[in-house]
Amino acid sequence: MKHVAILGGGPAGAFAAARLAAAGIEATLIDEKLAWEKPCGGGVTYKACERYPFLFENSIPKQVMAEASIAAPRAGMVSFKLRHPMVIYSRRELNGLLIDRARQAGVRVERARVLSAGRRAGAWHIETSAGPHTADFCVLALGARNPLRELGTQLRPADTVMAMAYHVAGTAERVDIEFLSGLDGYVWVFPRHDHISYGIGGKGEPSARLRARLEDWMRSKRISFEGAPFHAHLLPSLAPEAWKQNRLEGEGWFAAGDAGGLVDPITGEGIYFALRSGEVAAECIADGTYGRPGHYTRRLAEEFTADLAYGSSLGARLGSHMSAAAAVSVQWMRRSPAFSGIMQDLISGAQPYLDLKSRLVREMAPAGLGSLFRTGSISLRMVGRILGYQS
Numbered sequence: 001m002k003h004v005a006i007l008g009g010g011p012a013g014a015f016a017a018a019r020l021a022a023a024g025i026e027a028t029l030i031d032e033k034l035a036w037e038k039p040c041g042g043g044v045t046y047k048a049c050e051r052y053p054f055l056f057e058n059s060i061p062k063q064v065m066a067e068a069s070i071a072a073p074r075a076g077m078v079s080f081k082l083r084h085p086m087v088i089y090s091r092r093e094l095n096g097l098l099i100d101r102a103r104q105a106g107v108r109v110e111r112a113r114v115l116s117a118g119r120r121a122g123a124w125h126i127e128t129s130a131g132p133h134t135a136d137f138c139v140l141a142l143g144a145r146n147p148l149r150e151l152g153t154q155l156r157p158a159d160t161v162m163a164m165a166y167h168v169a170g171t172a173e174r175v176d177i178e179f180l181s182g183l184d185g186y187v188w189v190f191p192r193h194d195h196i197s198y199g200i201g202g203k204g205e206p207s208a209r210l211r212a213r214l215e216d217w218m219r220s221k222r223i224s225f226e227g228a229p230f231h232a233h234l235l236p237s238l239a240p241e242a243w244k245q246n247r248l249e250g251e252g253w254f255a256a257g258d259a260g261g262l263v264d265p266i267t268g269e270g271i272y273f274a275l276r277s278g279e280v281a282a283e284c285i286a287d288g289t290y291g292r293p294g295h296y297t298r299r300l301a302e303e304f305t306a307d308l309a310y311g312s313s314l315g316a317r318l319g320s321h322m323s324a325a326a327a328v329s330v331q332w333m334r335r336s337p338a339f340s341g342i343m344q345d346l347i348s349g350a351q352p353y354l355d356l357k358s359r360l361v362r363e364m365a366p367a368g369l370g371s372l373f374r375t376g377s378i379s380l381r382m383v384g385r386i387l388g389y390q391s
């Protein structure tokens, strides 16, 4: 492999480019904005920091949060110390860090808009606002609004969530998550080093309704959003059937990050999956396995896409019952340190969905979990059904 073009310089593209250059491959990264304040909570989980310690060990301004709370209708709020802290970045700074690392590794970084990309006679011909490029291979990392429809995941409306946030001056000591009645999503409060991100994401809700929900919530907490910057963006959230036909690779290209739909469909975490898919793409290119159709897709399935697909089916079963399930979780977190630990691991990304039910059984069987599901309130029985305790 001589020359790889990486289209998109967010976490997926910048990290893939850095890894390719470090492996001695000529890499060109093309992004129209480079380091910019992408609408994003900027929450980087423990799972991400554990695999990539440079995300934690650097001098870039960021917030390290050791406390969190979860609230749900009729259950109130539970606050707790995080076993593993969460790091919260402004996206301009996180993207800047990753692009600087790519430059230092030897990547050629170009600020330009990608207009088209086509493959002829085994080579890519890429048109950009700054002129044409040719490449032997492409890593597609243009995010959820990827304009190259013939490459990457084909996102249908059912495979996306709208997410939006106000950035308000101030500080806070805690990450807050609040579930709202009838919303398949949640409100977040993510303190950053120089402001607080108050955001909301929800499946199946029109943007205007979601924004009105967020503003009502902020008013109810007496948080002023007058004049505060407002950002909205699309977040992939693949429906269960979409994972089966997800298009992550083709002749001469791999898709990474949001352009491959690689986002946790329940929590909305995408930064880790962007970094890791970018890295696996670079590894497959560097070790020559890019020539084996399906190999990159299988590697991602073994690591996380099978788990995310299962999470998507759990999420689909929860749907509009999300807030009721959250209310049950809040009540159990108060009562059971074991359950609280499981929830914390879900937040930190350390608890896979595929193993969730067996861990609940293992750690909570002494508390009579199964019989609690069968004989409890309507919402308890509903959670039990979702986890497979009742027919």
Ligand SMILES: Cc1cc2nc3c(=O)[nH]c(=O)nc-3n(C[C@H](O)[C@H](O)[C@H](O)COP(=O)(O)OP(=O)(O)OC[C@H]3O[C@@H](n4cnc5c(N)ncnc54)[C@H](O)[C@@H]3O)c2cc1C
Pocket: 007, 008, 009, 010, 011, 012, 013, 030, 031, 032, 033, 034, 038, 039, 040, 041, 042, 043, 044, 045, 112, 113, 114, 115, 141, 142, 143, 144, 145, 146, 147, 163, 164, 165, 199, 232, 233, 234, 235, 256, 257, 258, 259, 262, 263, 268, 269, 270, 271, 272, 274
């Ligand atoms: C509101 C919101 C909150 C979120 N909060 C979190 C969170 O707290 N934690 C978390 O882990 N994930 C979060 N996510 C998800 C996370 O933002 C994404 O999963 C992550 O940014 C994906 O990285 P990426 O590199 O694949 O795509 P992106 O970060 O979207 O990068 C794509 C890049 O492509 C460039 N680009 C696009 N089109 C073109 C073009 N035609 N030409 C040139 N360049 C182009 C863009 O400029 C951009 O830099 C959130 C998402 C949203 C919308």
